[in-house]
Amino acid sequence: MFYSTSTLTALIIFLSVSSFAASPHLVSLNQDQAKSRYEESQKTEVWTPVPAKIEAVQGKAPSDAVVLFNGSGLESWVNQNGKPAQWESSPYALTIKPGEGDISTKQSFCDVQLHIEWRSAREDEKSGQNKANSGIFLQNHYEVQMLDSYTNTTYVNGQAGAVYKQFIPLVNASRPAQEWQSYDIIFTAPRFEDNKLVSPAFLTVLHNGVLVQNHVELAGQTQWIGDAKYHPHGCLPIKLQDHGSANSFRNIWVREL
Ligand code: MG
Numbered sequence: 001m002f003y004s005t006s007t008l009t010a011l012i013i014f015l016s017v018s019s020f021a022a023s024p025h026l027v028s029l030n031q032d033q034a035k036s037r038y039e040e041s042q043k044t045e046v047w048t049p050v051p052a053k054i055e056a057v058q059g060k061a062p063s064d065a066v067v068l069f070n071g072s073g074l075e076s077w078v079n080q081n082g083k084p085a086q087w088e089s090s091p092y093a094l095t096i097k098p099g100e101g102d103i104s105t106k107q108s109f110c111d112v113q114l115h116i117e118w119r120s121a122r123e124d125e126k127s128g129q130n131k132a133n134s135g136i137f138l139q140n141h142y143e144v145q146m147l148d149s150y151t152n153t154t155y156v157n158g159q160a161g162a163v164y165k166q167f168i169p170l171v172n173a174s175r176p177a178q179e180w181q182s183y184d185i186i187f188t189a190p191r192f193e194d195n196k197l198v199s200p201a202f203l204t205v206l207h208n209g210v211l212v213q214n215h216v217e218l219a220g221q222t223q224w225i226g227d228a229k230y231h232p233h234g235c236l237p238i239k240l241q242d243h244g245s246a247n248s249f250r251n252i253w254v255r256e257l
Pocket residue numbers: 133134135143145146241243
């Protein structure tokens with residue numbers, strides 16, 4: 001590789017000045033030594049592949065995300081019979097119509113990064129698992145619990161931020177009912193080959209920006225009764241739960257990984 005005299009001179013000056021405080025012996029590098037060190041440094045540089053350039057504007061879905069709800073309607077969602085979802089949609093929020101049942105995305109997903117904002121209905125008369133319960137299910141089967149857990153006692157592997165019946169959240173980062181909250185979720189889908197599990201699902205969850213699940217390894221599909229088990233499947237929709245409370249959602253987006 002050819003170096004002009006001026007480049008090497010500049011390099012020697014740079015190495016001398018930048019290294020002076022920590023490594024005074026480098027001040028005495030000659031031209032050959034400086035060239036050698038520069039070439040050594042190049043051996044650990046990686047230039048490809050170049051990451052795709054995306055737009056990541058504060059408060060907006062990244063430009064490479066699939067937007068599932070941003071106030072423009074429920075066209076991305078269906079009910080459990082495959083018919084158009086009938087929850088209430090406004091420009092500001094999507095709200096559960098209790099009794100209408102769960103809704104799922106039309107699109108199926110495997111590994112994802114998911115963002116969702118949610119707001120508990122105010123239900124002072126309710127308690128435990130009945131207090132503003134909902135949930136988001138990755139691949140229809142793996143639930144990150146939503147609940148009014150601000151001052152509400154219940155089993156801790158069923159409070160907000162829990163992987164339901166599998167993992168207790170690391171902390172309770174809940175806000176009061178009627179305040180908007182967020183989940184940021186990284187989901188690694190389970191892998192199956194010949195109808196056998198070859199790699200389990202993993203979940204990382206941030207609740208209101210706070211880490212509550214750190215790459216936990218799921219034991220299987222969410223169960224209310226009994227132990228979690230895996231049943232082979234491919235990519236599947238994301239599901240929101242109707243548990244009888246009029247919770248709301250907004251700014252739902254997902255990035256396929
Ligand atoms: Mg739930």
